[in-house]
Amino acid sequence: KDLSKINMEQDLRKYFGFDAFRPGQKAAIRTLMEDRRVLCIQPTGYGKSLLYQLPSLWTDGLTLVISPLLALMRDQIRHLNERFGIPAASINSDQTAEENAAAQRSASQGRIRILFVAPEKLDNLETYEFLLGLNVGLLVVDEAHCISTWGHDFRPSYRQIVNAVRSFEEKTPHLRVLGLTATANQRTEADIARQLTDPAGNPLKILRTGMDRPNISLWVIPVQGTAQKLEVLEKLVREAEGAGILYCATREGTEVISEYLTEKNLDVVSYHAGYDSERKRELQQAFMEGTRKAIAATNALGMGIDKPDIRFIVHTDIPGSVTAYYQEVGRAGRDGLPARGILLFDERDRRIQDHFIRSALPSLEDFRTVYANIRPDEKNALPGLFAVKVRTGLHPTRVNLILAELTEQGLIKKKLVSRKQVYCRTEKKTAPDLT
Numbered sequence: 001k002d003l004s005k006i007n008m009e010q011d012l013r014k015y016f017g018f019d020a021f022r023p024g025q026k027a028a029i030r031t032l033m034e035d036r037r038v039l040c041i042q043p044t045g046y047g048k049s050l051l052y053q054l055p056s057l058w059t060d061g062l063t064l065v066i067s068p069l070l071a072l073m074r075d076q077i078r079h080l081n082e083r084f085g086i087p088a089a090s091i092n093s094d095q096t097a098e099e100n101a102a103a104q105r106s107a108s109q110g111r112i113r114i115l116f117v118a119p120e121k122l123d124n125l126e127t128y129e130f131l132l133g134l135n136v137g138l139l140v141v142d143e144a145h146c147i148s149t150w151g152h153d154f155r156p157s158y159r160q161i162v163n164a165v166r167s168f169e170e171k172t173p174h175l176r177v178l179g180l181t182a183t184a185n186q187r188t189e190a191d192i193a194r195q196l197t198d199p200a201g202n203p204l205k206i207l208r209t210g211m212d213r214p215n216i217s218l219w220v221i222p223v224q225g226t227a228q229k230l231e232v233l234e235k236l237v238r239e240a241e242g243a244g245i246l247y248c249a250t251r252e253g254t255e256v257i258s259e260y261l262t263e264k265n266l267d268v269v270s271y272h273a274g275y276d277s278e279r280k281r282e283l284q285q286a287f288m289e290g291t292r293k294a295i296a297a298t299n300a301l302g303m304g305i306d307k308p309d310i311r312f313i314v315h316t317d318i319p320g321s322v323t324a325y326y327q328e329v330g331r332a333g334r335d336g337l338p339a340r341g342i343l344l345f346d347e348r349d350r351r352i353q354d355h356f357i358r359s360a361l362p363s364l365e366d367f368r369t370v371y372a373n374i375r376p377d378e379k380n381a382l383p384g385l386f387a388v389k390v391r392t393g394l395h396p397t398r399v400n401l402i403l404a405e406l407t408e409q410g411l412i413k414k415k416l417v418s419r420k421q422v423y424c425r426t427e428k429k430t431a432p433d434l435t
């Protein structure tokens with residue numbers, strides 16, 4: 001469609017009931033319509049979804065959104081269908097086979113505008129081929145930082161997205177591609193842009209503004225010991241307006257806190273990855289619907305939470321990293337109204353995070369074991385730096401890559417590098433796989 005014939009404000013009001021664009025939204029949409037390939041980096045709550053929802057109305061063919069956030073998907077689809085009158089559906093492993101089949105039928109019969117799909121579904125050949133057979137006009141990669149090994153949340157299944165984008169591009173010459181993320185530093189940004197560059201070498205247009213969230217005020221309250229922490233917490237929750245999240249470093253912490261506050265007649269539940277998916281879904285649902293004062297949670301309560309009116313986020317322990325802190329505190333005040341981030345700081349809590357950091361990396365003993373199992377001929381062929389895969393105690397099912405150095409005497413010096421860094425290094429050096 002010819003953009004000059006479209007009244008963007010009118011469609012914004014008509015379909016979404018919004019009076020005006022937020023700063024930058026209109027320019028981003030314009031760029032997507034005209035230049036076709038955009039990576040948009042904007043903070044959480046900015047309204048990135050609108051950047052494809054509105055263009056989906058003007059695009060010939062379907063808008064396909066690849067998104068890892070199941071709970072968010074459900075919410076969005078409901079809004080799109082019921083509030084905005086834009087037919088949408090999704091394909092994901094959370095739905096029954098019948099629901100997925102129905103979504104596929106609607107999509108192939110052109111009865112929906114927007115189709116959401118979970119990245120894991122791209123690994124399924126049947127689904128993948130079905131999607132490729134659709135007439136897609138706009139392809140959206142939500143949480144695009146997940147495709148980069150430099151991103152803080154790299155997901156192997158996101159690899160397949162890059163292939164999907166390529167395949168769609170080969171098939172559809174005028175395809176529009178939109179990457180969306182709230183967190184990408186310059187390195188991640190460059191990596192996403194590189195991966196999403198089209199076969200003709202046309203780079204993405206990158207749109208980025210500041211990461212400031214002016215409506216969130218940040219506070220630190222020093223505490224000493226658990227008893228005092230709980231006391232302060234009770235006061236905070238009792239006096240706080242609206243609903244909030246109480247982030248804890250451990251599962252046990254979430255239960256201690258929710259029990260304590262429940263005893264004090266506050267409506268607080270706990271949430272962590274140890275609960276089954278049914279229970280987790282119920283807890284999320286109740287919290288999203290605003291029937292709970294607060295939820296004491298580990299960082300397992302994360303990306304799926306799209307409650308616009310969270311008024312306070314309390315970190316009852318120090319968070320794992322600054323990035324994690326930004327993400328977590330950023331879940332407050334997505335509606336733009338005042339919200340608070342409060343950190344309860346107890347010097348002793350450092351120990352928990354130190355422990356997590358230490359146990360996320362393999363020990364020197366792990367190294368020796370791996371090294372002892374390398375065949376002698378391989379040992380000779382090893383370069384000075386190499387990578388090994390080991391299973392660590394903390395995540396028994398997760399394979400960690402670490403970087404080691406062989407000295408002249410055949411000893412190994414451990415390099416303390418994070419998993420992310422290693423992924424990249426090994427890619428560049430194509431280090432031998434020693435497992």
Ligand code: ADP
Binds near residue numbers: 043044
């Ligand atoms: P993001 O994906 O950037 O975190 P969302 O797309 O989920 O943000 O949008 C956050 C909230 O802002 C949603 O409730 C959305 O309906 C609202 N929103 C988006 N654009 C506008 C606008 N122009 N005016 C008012 N509300 C908006």
Ligand code: MG
Binds near residue numbers: 048049142
């Ligand atoms: Mg979003």
